[in-house]
Structures are given as C-alpha cells and as structure tokens.
Amino acid sequence: MNEFTLKLNHEHPSCSLILDLDDKNWINVFSAEELDEIKNKCVEKDISFQFPEKDFLNTIPRTTDIIKVFNHISNIVIDPVTERDLYWLKIIIQQAADLFATNYLPLTDHSERDVMRRVWSFIDTAFDAN
Structure with a gap:
C-alpha cells in the first residue's frame, strides 16, 4: 500500500490509510487471494456512540x-x-x-x-x- 501511494501525484484515500477494496487500483497491488483474505478477515465494526x-x-x-x-x-x-x-x-x-x-x-x-x-x-x- 505504501509503495502504491508513493507513486501517486494526487490525493488518494489510501494516503489517509483508507483501504477501499472496490478501488480497481488494488488489483495491481494485491493478488486476488490477498484481496479475498482482506475482505473476509477484516470485518467492519459497528461504531458505538456514548x-x-x-x-x-x-x-x-x-x-x-x-x-x-x-x-x-x-x-x-x-x-x-x-x-x-x-x-x-x-x-x-x-x-x-x-x-x-x-x-x-x-x-x-x-x-x-x-x-x-x-x-x-x-x-x-x-x-x-x-
């Protein structure tokens, strides 16, 4: 992810550590297996407000x-x-x-x-x- 952002000449969500797995740029960074692993193991957490x-x-x-x-x-x-x-x-x-x-x-x-x-x-x- 770091290598990808270093090559950019514009602001991208990944510069703020936001990983949008639907972003087609990640196809060139992660393998299909890695993307599946990230999608399946990184579950979104509910935000609970006080x-x-x-x-x-x-x-x-x-x-x-x-x-x-x-x-x-x-x-x-x-x-x-x-x-x-x-x-x-x-x-x-x-x-x-x-x-x-x-x-x-x-x-x-x-x-x-x-x-x-x-x-x-x-x-x-x-x-x-x-």
Whole structure:
C-alpha cells in the first residue's frame, strides 16, 4: 500500500490509510487471494456512540431544510472543555451544514486542495484535545 501511494501525484484515500477494496487500483497491488483474505478477515465494526453523542444526534431535526439544522445546532450550548467530544461533534456538523447553506456543496469546480481544506478539515481537529 505504501509503495502504491508513493507513486501517486494526487490525493488518494489510501494516503489517509483508507483501504477501499472496490478501488480497481488494488488489483495491481494485491493478488486476488490477498484481496479475498482482506475482505473476509477484516470485518467492519459497528461504531458505538456514548449516550451524549447519540442523544445529541437524535435531537437534530430530520428535515431537508439545512437552515433549520444549522440553527438548531447553533442554539445548543456545549462546554468545549468538559464535553470536548460532544463539542467537536457539534462543531463539525455545524460546519458541514454551513457548507450546504453557502452552496459550497455539492462540489462542482473545487480544487482538490479546497476539498481537503474545507470538507475534510474535521479530521484535522478530531484529536485537538488529546
């Protein structure tokens, strides 16, 4: 995988250690047997949220009106020090809603650098408090 990414001249999911087994590039990297082994032995794990995160997500209005979602999240007060994970979740959802509210999304003619900076920025901040 490392050899594959070193040859790239563009950002690829594998650069972030994301292995999409449906990506046709892996046919040239792994044998068919290796791909089958990875698919069969690497089982996806369910992500389990703690109750505060789950409760927070369940309060978000189920609507296509992004402004309602944005305003709802904006009005929730979360302590950024004592509830860091929940605060991070609030901020990233609010930022994602903002991308839609400002018509930044869906992506049209954005550069790869813009997408990395604006869309994937939540990864950069995920471990700020750790």
